[in-house]
Amino acid sequence: xxxxxxxxxxxxxxxxxxxEHRHFGSLHAADAEMALENARDVYTRRNEGVSIWVxxxxxxxxSNPDNNGELFEPAQDKVxxxxxxxxxxxxVKHM
Amino acid sequence: xxxxxIKNLETQFEARIARDEKIEPKDWMPEKYRKTHIRxxxxxxxxxxxxxxxxxxxxxxxxxxxxKVALLAKVQDEAGHGLYxxxxxxxxxxxxxxxxxxxxxxxxxxxxIFNYPTVTWADMGAIGWLVDxxxxxxxxxxxxxxxxxxxxxMVRVCKEESFHQRQGYEIMMKLANGTIEQxxxxxxxxxxxxxxxxxxxxxxxxxxxxxxxxxxxxxxRKSNDDLRQQFIDQTVPQAELIGLTIPDPxxxxxxxxxxxxxxxxxxxxxxxxxxxxxxCNKERMRARVGAWEEGEWVRDAAMAYAEKKQExxxxxxx
Numbered sequence: 393x394x395x396x397x398x399x400x401x402x403x404x405x406x407x408x409x410x411x412e413h414r415h416f417g418s419l420h421a422a423d424a425e426m427a428l429e430n431a432r433d434v435y436t437r438r439n440e441g442v443s444i445w446v447x448x449x450x451x452x453x454x455s456n457p458d459n460n461g462e463l464f465e466p467a468q469d470k471v472x473x474x475x476x477x478x479x480x481x482x483x484v485k486h487m
Numbered sequence: 488x489x490x491x492x493i494k495n496l497e498t499q500f501e502a503r504i505a506r507d508e509k510i511e512p513k514d515w516m517p518e519k520y521r522k523t524h525i526r527x528x529x530x531x532x533x534x535x536x537x538x539x540x541x542x543x544x545x546x547x548x549x550x551x552x553x554x555k556v557a558l559l560a561k562v563q564d565e566a567g568h569g570l571y572x573x574x575x576x577x578x579x580x581x582x583x584x585x586x587x588x589x590x591x592x593x594x595x596x597x598x599x600i601f602n603y604p605t606v607t608w609a610d611m612g613a614i615g616w617l618v619d620x621x622x623x624x625x626x627x628x629x630x631x632x633x634x635x636x637x638x639x640x641m642v643r644v645c646k647e648e649s650f651h652q653r654q655g656y657e658i659m660m661k662l663a664n665g666t667i668e669q670x671x672x673x674x675x676x677x678x679x680x681x682x683x684x685x686x687x688x689x690x691x692x693x694x695x696x697x698x699x700x701x702x703x704x705x706x707x708r709k710s711n712d713d714l715r716q717q718f719i720d721q722t723v724p725q726a727e728l729i730g731l732t733i734p735d736p737x738x739x740x741x742x743x744x745x746x747x748x749x750x751x752x753x754x755x756x757x758x759x760x761x762x763x764x765x766x767c768n769k770e771r772m773r774a775r776v777g778a779w780e781e782g783e784w785v786r787d788a789a790m791a792y793a794e795k796k797q798e799x800x801x802x803x804x805x
Contacts, residue, residue: 396787396790397582397584398789400574400577420583422789422790422792422793423789423792426789433563434571437560437563457513457514
């Protein structure tokens with residue numbers, strides 16, 4: 393067994409210019425540079441990307457699904473945030 | 488948590504899956520769900536990694552550059568598939584180190600088909616055509632399995648896998664249309680890989696212990712016997728097309744069922760190989776453990792170098 397294990401990194405790939413970087417998966421690497429090189433071999437063998445971001449997983453702060461109620465439910469009764477809430481005459485075709 | 492609370496959570500959990508909702512890593516899940524997924528997903532990852540060994544045997548001896556680049560790319564894909572699956576498994580709270588440890592100590596299994604030897608070039612054809620063919624049949628339904636990271640990994644795997652099968656079939660086709668010796672090679676490979684490929688789809692339904700629960704969790708969408716029938720029905724015409732004979736005297740089209748009837752599978756052989764008595768079990772593990780141990784100094788050196796670089800960077804800032 394190695395003395396120290398390589399940390400885990402999250403990989404984000406932009407598949408083409410004009411699109412955002414999207415989470416593709418994760419991998420282990422000794423440092424950021426190696427994470428980039430490994431990501432290129434693991435996740436872009438078939439031209440899946442034009443840009444890669446790597447971030448060590450421990451640096452990501454994630455919300456807890458147990459808090460989903462207080463986080464996301466308040467948005468559910470705010471129908472006035474959606475265009476369909478407003479009544480307009482049929483004559484106004486596109487607005 | 489009280490027993491009743493857990494029961495309540497479990498009921499909600501099963502209902503979510505029944506509604507086709509996906510389960511993500513931080514969601515609450517029953518311990519059995521977590522354990523079953525770790526077992527199946529890691530077994531899947533191990534199979535990809537060990538699956539590179541029988542094929543890498545032929546990379547340096549591929550008959551042409553075209554065959555060589557294809558085989559290299561296929562083996563590299565398998566490494567990639569193993570990595571997708573390992574990192575998906577790690578989201579369930581088990582470390583990579585522990586996963587490797589389970590493989591290297593024999594605590595975890597991998598697909599027993601990789602314990603058969605690859606003695607001729609035609610085996611590269613048979614593996615791509617039959618073994619990857621059977622794997623695809625197993626894997627496609629998993630693209631819609633309930634655990635999010637597994638299903639996403641499987642979507643990527645399945646997209647890449649179809650080239651594997653096509654390259655294998657192309658090898659078989661070329662050999663089958665070649666000289667008598669070449670055709671014999673192809674037939675011989677089919678003879679040796681046919682039955683193990685059928686076994687690869689798992690024990691018969693009557694003996695499969697995990698099926699019912701796995702169906703509920705969408706870890707399995709069809710029973711082993713149904714998958715096997717699907718594989719046979721799709722493969723027999725492909726063999727006929729290139730003039731090869733399936734090595735089963737009992738194989739016969741059944742008009743009523745709209746499927747092929749097939750002969751008895753030697754399950755005794757299957758269990759022997761699973762238990763470690765296949766032709767190459769020891770060799771595969773020796774190669775895998777050896778690669779891991781011999782790479783240790785490289786992993787340590789890379790880590791030491793990364794730390795040194797980081798320290799230098801921090802000094803500069805100060």
